[in-house]
Structure formats: C-alpha cells, structure tokens
Amino acid sequence: MHELTQSDIVENLFVFVLASFLGLELIRGVSRLLHTPLMSLTNAISSIAIVGSLLITGRGLSSTTTLLGAAAICCSAINAIGGFMITERILRMFKRRDDGGAARGGH
Amino acid sequence: MGAQYVYLASAALFILSIKWMGQVRSSRRGNWAGSLAMILAVAGTLFSGHFTIQSYGWIVGAVAIGAVVGIPMAVLMPMTAVPQRTALSHAFGGLAAGLVGTAEYLQNAPHIPKFVMGALSAEMLLGYLTFTGSLLAFGKLQEIIPTRPIIYPGRNAVTLGTLVLAIATAVYLTINPGQPVALYVLMAAALGFGVLLVMPIGGADMPTVIAILNSYAGLSAAAMGFVLNNKLLIIAGALDGSSGLILSILMCKAMNRSFANVLFGGVGQVLTKGPSAAGPAKEVKAYTVEDAVTMLEDARLVIVVPGYGMAVAQAQHAVKELAAALESRGTDVKFAIHPVAGRMPGHMNVLLAEADVSYDNLLELEHVNPLFPEADMAIVLGANDVVNPAARTKADSPLFGMPILDVDKARTVMVIKRSMNPGFAGIDNDLFYLENTMMVFGDAKKVMTEIVADFKRINA
Numbered sequence: 001m002h003e004l005t006q007s008d009i010v011e012n013l014f015v016f017v018l019a020s021f022l023g024l025e026l027i028r029g030v031s032r033l034l035h036t037p038l039m040s041l042t043n044a045i046s047s048i049a050i051v052g053s054l055l056i057t058g059r060g061l062s063s064t065t066t067l068l069g070a071a072a073i074c075c076s077a078i079n080a081i082g083g084f085m086i087t088e089r090i091l092r093m094f095k096r097r098d099d100g101g102a103a104r105g106g107h
Numbered sequence: 108m109g110a111q112y113v114y115l116a117s118a119a120l121f122i123l124s125i126k127w128m129g130q131v132r133s134s135r136r137g138n139w140a141g142s143l144a145m146i147l148a149v150a151g152t153l154f155s156g157h158f159t160i161q162s163y164g165w166i167v168g169a170v171a172i173g174a175v176v177g178i179p180m181a182v183l184m185p186m187t188a189v190p191q192r193t194a195l196s197h198a199f200g201g202l203a204a205g206l207v208g209t210a211e212y213l214q215n216a217p218h219i220p221k222f223v224m225g226a227l228s229a230e231m232l233l234g235y236l237t238f239t240g241s242l243l244a245f246g247k248l249q250e251i252i253p254t255r256p257i258i259y260p261g262r263n264a265v266t267l268g269t270l271v272l273a274i275a276t277a278v279y280l281t282i283n284p285g286q287p288v289a290l291y292v293l294m295a296a297a298l299g300f301g302v303l304l305v306m307p308i309g310g311a312d313m314p315t316v317i318a319i320l321n322s323y324a325g326l327s328a329a330a331m332g333f334v335l336n337n338k339l340l341i342i343a344g345a346l347d348g349s350s351g352l353i354l355s356i357l358m359c360k361a362m363n364r365s366f367a368n369v370l371f372g373g374v375g376q377v378l379t380k381g382p383s384a385a386g387p388a389k390e391v392k393a394y395t396v397e398d399a400v401t402m403l404e405d406a407r408l409v410i411v412v413p414g415y416g417m418a419v420a421q422a423q424h425a426v427k428e429l430a431a432a433l434e435s436r437g438t439d440v441k442f443a444i445h446p447v448a449g450r451m452p453g454h455m456n457v458l459l460a461e462a463d464v465s466y467d468n469l470l471e472l473e474h475v476n477p478l479f480p481e482a483d484m485a486i487v488l489g490a491n492d493v494v495n496p497a498a499r500t501k502a503d504s505p506l507f508g509m510p511i512l513d514v515d516k517a518r519t520v521m522v523i524k525r526s527m528n529p530g531f532a533g534i535d536n537d538l539f540y541l542e543n544t545m546m547v548f549g550d551a552k553k554v555m556t557e558i559v560a561d562f563k564r565i566n567a
Contacts, residue, residue, distance in 0.1 A: 004336055009222055012333055012341055019342040022122065023349030029129045032446065032471055035354060035453030037138075038128050039193055039321055042350040045121055045141055046200045046321075048343040049328045052207040052335055054152050057169070058160035061214060066162070068210035070169040075203035077173020078180070079196045084142040085181035086192065090457055091135045093186075097465035 037090045044083025050076035110158065113151030114339040120144035121343050125350070131466060148339060186461045187418050190317065190450040194245040197320045201237025201301075204230055204327035209294065211334060217285025224284045226333035228277035231290075232297045233327035236273075239301030241320050247310060248450055254310035263371050266303040272296045304370065310415075311492065313450045315358040315369045322351025354452050361446035361472075363498075363508040391527070394545040396554065400561045402519055402545070406483035408439045410475065412512055413455045414448050416489015416525070416551050425555035426488065427462035432562050441468055443475040443485075443512050445493040476513050485517035487538070489524075489551050495536045505534055520544045523554050 030038050053076055057069030121144045127137030153160055160166075184192050208231035212219070219227065246252040273296035280289045308316050325347025332340030359366060403409065411430070417423060430440040442464060448455045456469055470478070479485060487494050490512075497504040498511045514520050515538055522544060538544055547554055 004220065004222060008336055009333075012336065012338065015338050016329060016333075016341050016345050019345035020349050023125070023346040024353060026122070026125045026129070026346070027350045027353040029126070031130060032357075032444075032453065033131065033456050033466055033469060034128060034134060036189060036193075036451060036457045037134065037453070038125075038350065039317070039354065039452060040189070040196075041124065041128055041138060041141055042321060042325065042347045043193060043196050043200065044145070045124070045343050046324045046328050046347040047203070048121075048145070048148055048340055049200065049203045049207060049331055050145075051148055051152050051337065051340060052211075052331045053203060054149065054160070054166060055158055055335065056207060056210045056214065057165050058153070058158065058162060059214075060162035060165070065210040065214045066165055068206045068213075070165040072203040072206040072210070073166060073169035074173045074176075075199040075206070077170045078177035079199050079203075080145050080177075081174050082177030082181040082192075083196060084138060084145070085178065086184065086189075087138045087141075088135065089181065090186075090189070090460075091131075091138060093457070093460040093463075094131050094134070094466050095460070095463065096467050 033094070037087050040083055040087045040090065044080055044087060047076040047079035047083065050080060110151045110155035113147050113155060114337070117144045117147040117151065118339050118342045120147065121346060125346055144343075148343075186457055187421060188249075189457060190313065190454060191245055191248040193451055194241050194248055194317055194320070197317070197324050198238050198241035198245060200324040201234045201241060201320075201327060203234070204324070204331055205234030205238055205294070205297075207331060208234060208334070209290070212284075212290055213287075216287065216290075219284040221281055221284075223334055225277075225281040226330050228280050228293060230327050230330035230334060231293060232273055232277055233323045233330060235294055235297035236301035236304065237320050237323040237327060239298045240305045240316075240323075241301075243302055243305040244313060244316055244320065247305070247308075248313060256307045256309040258307045262303070262307055266300065266307075266371070269296055269300045269303055273300055307371075308369070310450065311447070312362075312369050314447050314452050314454070315355050315362075315366075317451050318351050318355035318358055319366075319370075320351070322348050322355065325349075325351060358447055358452060361510060363510065391539050391546045392544070394521075394547050396547065396557045396561055398545065399521055399547055399554075399558055400565065402484060402521070403433065403438075403558070403562060404565070406433070406438050408441070408478070408482045409433055409484045409486065410441045410443050410478060410482045410514075410517065411486045411488060412443045412445075412448075412490050412494055412514055413459065413488050414445075414490025414493065415450060415454075416491075418449055418454065418458055418489070420489065420551035420553075422488060422552035422555050423458045423462040423464075425552050425559060427459070427464050428559045429555060429562065430464065430468075432559055432566070436566060441470055441475065441478065443472070443514075444469050445472055445490070445512055448490055448493055472510055472512060479513045479516040482517040483519065485514040485520045487514055487520060487522045487524075488555070491524075491536055492534065494538055495534065496541075497534070497537050501537075514538065515541055515543070518543065521547060523547050523549065523551055525550060 053072035329344025
C-alpha cells in the first residue's frame with residue numbers, strides 16, 4: 001500500500017470539508033415533503049463504496065480478500081440498484097391536483 | 108488519468124442530484140442524475156484502464172446477485188415498509204464499507220502507513236456499527252424484535268465502554284498496524300456497539316436513529332475515500348454524511364430533545380406514574396361513527412392529523428376517500444404533518460402521496476398551526492404524542508417544550524384510536540379528556556371506511 005504524500009492528505013481533507021459544507025447547504029434547501037425520498041437517494045449514493053469493493057475484488061489477489069470484496073459488491077449493488085429504483089417509485093407518487101392527470105397520461 | 112475525469116463528472120452529478128432533490132418539480136431529474144453518476148463511477152473504475160482489474164467473474168456474479176435481490180425489493184415493497192427498507196439498506200451500506208476495510212487490511216498489513224491505517228480504522232468502526240445498528244433498527248421497525256426500548260441497569264456505562272474500547276483499539280491499530288488481533292477486537296467492539304446503541308431506543312425515536320445511521324453510512328464511505336486516495340468517494344460520502352446529520356438535527360429539534368437524550372435517555376420505557384395518575388379517574392367521551400358523520404356534515408374546514416397508527420392500519424386510502432367526499436361538498440380538507448410523525452423523516456408525506464393526496468394540501472407544522480382555530484374539525488388518526496397539549500402547558504411533562512400540532516384549538520377534535528393505551532412515549536394524553544374532544548374507538552382503517560360509507564349514504 002503506497003504512502004500518501006502530505007499534500008495528498010491535505011487535499012483530501014480540503015475536499016472532505018468543502019463537500020460537507022456544500023452538503024449541509026444543499027440538504028437544508030430540501031423541502032420537508034421530500035425527506036423520505038432524499039434519504040433513499042442519499043442511501044443509494046452512499047453505495048459509492050462499490051468503487052472500493054470493485055478495486056479489491058478486481059485485483060484478484062487472495063481468495064479471502066476477493067470473497068470479502070465480492071460480498072461488499074453484492075451489498076452495494078443491492079443498495080445502488082434498489083435505492084435509485086425505490087426513489088423513482090416514491091417520487092412518481094408526488095402529484096398536485098392540477099397536474100395529477102397529466103403526469104399519469106390522462107384519466 | 109482518464110478515470111479521474113470520469114470521477115469528476117460523477118461527483119458533479121452527485122451534487123446536482125441532491126440540489127435537484129430539493130423541489131418536487133426537479134426531484135426525478137435529481138434521481139436520474141444520481142443514477143447516472145453511479146454508472147459513471149462504476150464504468151470509470153472498471154473500464155478506464157487506470158486500475159488493474161484482472162478478474163471480472165466475481166464482479167459480474169456479485170452485481171448480478173445484488174440486482175436479483177435489490178430489484179424485487181424495490182418493486183414489490185409496500186410503501187408502509189419504506190422505513191424498514193431504509194434501515195436494511197443502511198445495514199448493507201455499512202457492511203460493504205466494513206468488509207472492504209477488512210479486506211484492505213488483510214491484503215496490506217503490516218505495511219500500512221499511519222494516516223491510511225487511521226482512515227481504515229474509522230471506516231471499519233463506522234461501517235460495522237452501522238451494520239448491526241441498522242439491522243436492529245430494521246428488526247424493531249419490522250417488529251421482529253420488540254419496538255419498546257430494551258433497557259437494563261448500567262446500560263449507558265456498557266454502551267459507552269464498548270465505544271471507548273472500539274476507539275482505543277482503532278488508535279492502537281493505527282500505531283501498530285501489524286497486530287491482526289487488534290483488528291478482530293475492533294470489529295467485535297464496533298459490531299457490539301451498534302447493537303447496544305439501538306437496543307434502548309424506542310419506536311417513536313426511530314426517525315432520529317435512522318437519520319444518524321444514514322450519516323454514519325456516508326461517513327464510512329468518505330473514510331474509504333481517504334484510504335484509497337479517491338476524491339469521488341470522499342465527496343459522495345461527505346454529502347451523505349451531512350444529509351443524515353441535518354435530518355437527525357431536524358428530528359431532535361422537532362421533539363425539543365438533544366442527541367444525547369435520544370441515544371441515552373431510554374425514552375419510551377414504561378414511565379413511573381407522576382402525581383397526576385393518582386388523581387381521580389378521568390373520563391373520556393366515546394362517540395359512534397354516526398356522531399362523527401353528523402359533525403362532519405356542516406364542517407367548512409377539516410384538518411387531518413395522521414400518525415404512525417395510520418400507517419399500521421394502512422388507512423391512507425380510506426382517508427383520501429373521506430377527503431374527496433368532503434371536498435365534493437365544498438369542505439376544505441388539509442393535512443397537518445408533524446416532522447416526527449411516523450417512523451422516518453417524511454414518512455406521512457409518502458403514504459398520503461401514495462393515496463393520491465395532492466401535495467399542496469400537506470402542510471407543515473408552522474403553516475398549519477394558525478389554521479386550527481378556524482377549523483371546524485381536526486381528525487387525529489393514529490397520532491398521539493405530537494398532539495398532546497401537555498407539551499405546551501405542563502412544565503413537568505416529559506413532552507414539555509416539544510412543538511406540537513395545536514389540534515385542541517379546533518372547534519371539535521375527533522380522535523380515532525384503537526384503545527386508551529398511551530403513545531410510544533408512554534405518556535397520558537390530556538387531549539382525550541378535553542370538552543371539545545370526541546373519541547371514536549376502533550381500527551383507523553375500519554372507522555374511516557365506515558365514516559366514508561355513512562357520509563356518502565347520507566349525501567347520496
């Protein structure tokens with residue numbers, strides 16, 4: 001495992017702090033109406049951890065790490081695929097009286 | 108270098124995704140942006156040539172299993188089960204992060220630089236505690252295990268002790284990465300802490316707990332980003348972490364309680380009766396469905412207050428029918444949504460949206476409270492603590508100071524309730540004994556359906 005340089009570490013910390021503040025601002029702007037789909041969306045987004053599991057599984061080094069990695073891919077894939085699908089399902093239900101007919105293609 | 112540009116696009120799309128989720132109009136675009144970002148992230152990892160990917164077999168197999176499990180869950184799950192599913196997916200997210208951390212450690216120990224080992228420890232700690240904590244939350248929401256707080260003497264000392272052990276082991280491992288025994292102690296302590304953390308938390312506090320676990324799942328992904336020196340993981344994880352943080356703060360504020368009180372207060376246990384319980388037995392006035400319909404006949408403004416009881420009874424469609432019947436006679440019908448009604452943030456909005464209630468009729472606490480004095484009828488359907496006037500009036504009540512829906516200010520309050528059992532906080536509700544309150548006992552869905560039928564028959 002390669003040593004990270006001091007500047008790598010500092011850069012990453014900068015990115016983390018900035019992204020956190022950006023996240024706080026953006027989430028504050030989300031209507032309370034949508035907190036459930038927001039949570040299922042962010043949950044799907046947290047399956048970004050799949051990148052790490054792909055890397056460790058793809059290296060195909062020892063059977064133990066490959067198995068652990070594959071199990072992690074499985075978990076993340078359930079979250080990613082299921083998460084975006086369920087969010088879409090929830091969001092489709094939100095309608096206003098006046099656009100209700102149009103959204104479902106007439107009566 | 109190609110992968111980095113793909114990751115950059117992916118990170119930008121994740122940010123847009125959350126921004127667009129802010130409003131109903133753009134929310135579906137937000138979800139699509141998020142999906143595209145995820146596809147880019149996976150494609151950039153596998154096909155950019157930047158990383159060594161030697162064996163695709165395991166990857167394809169694992170993704171296929173994920174799809175086989177994930178798609179039916181997403182398609183078939185009833186909307187009332189959204190909180191359980193969310194808890195379960197936090198468990199998967201935490202487990203994934205934890206497993207990757209363990210695999211990275213086994214692969215590279217003892218040649219792991221200190222900073223990386225520190226991030227790796229944080230990733231495993233957060234990942235594994237999220238895994239067991241969320242599994243337990245799932246069990247409680249699905250009622251596989253009792254939803255009431257499971258408490259025992261000295262529980263806070265045991266819980267905090269386990270956390271201290273986990274953190275101390277993480278620090279030790281960071282300094283001495285070549286000690287696999289410490290890895291297993293860390294894993295066990297983190298797994299144990301997740302269980303201990305959620306066990307004493309009652310059903311009514313689940314919205315806060317789910318939000319906190321959401322935050323931890325994100326932070327464990329961000330920690331993985333530090334391990335792999337991958338900025339995309341850091342950004343996506345940080346967005347997720349801040350989302351869970353904000354939601355849990357909102358939930359705490361809506362209950363006028365602190366994090367510490369939610370996590371360590373054991374609220375929801377059977378409370379020792381206060382002095383008021385010793386007083387003379389108070390009486391409630393029970394009414395029939397016919398009485399309820401008579402009262403609704405002349406109402407001009409009706410405000411419905413849904414709670415977890417509506418979800419349990421699956422009464423949302425019957426409520427929508429009543430609203431439609433009332434509206435067809437010119438009655439104005441609004442829905443009052445308390446932030447902690449239900450078992451997760453926004454739970455009631457989703458159920459009512461499922462029943463085709465127009466979302467501009469779903470009003471938040473501060474917008475609906477001024478309307479109650481003008482309302483002819485407030486219908487409390489499966490809600491309890493969020494409408495207890497003791498929160499405004501009784502300084503010795505555990506609910507005191509919690510922002511509530513002022514249903515007692517409506518001309519008449521109809522409370523539909525299965526029995527006189529107290530709410531999840533175990534606190535008696537003064538609302539039931541008020542002069543202008545009528546209690547209709549029965550299953551929420553059954554009572555609603557009968558009211559609708561009676562109302563339609565009279566107005567046919």
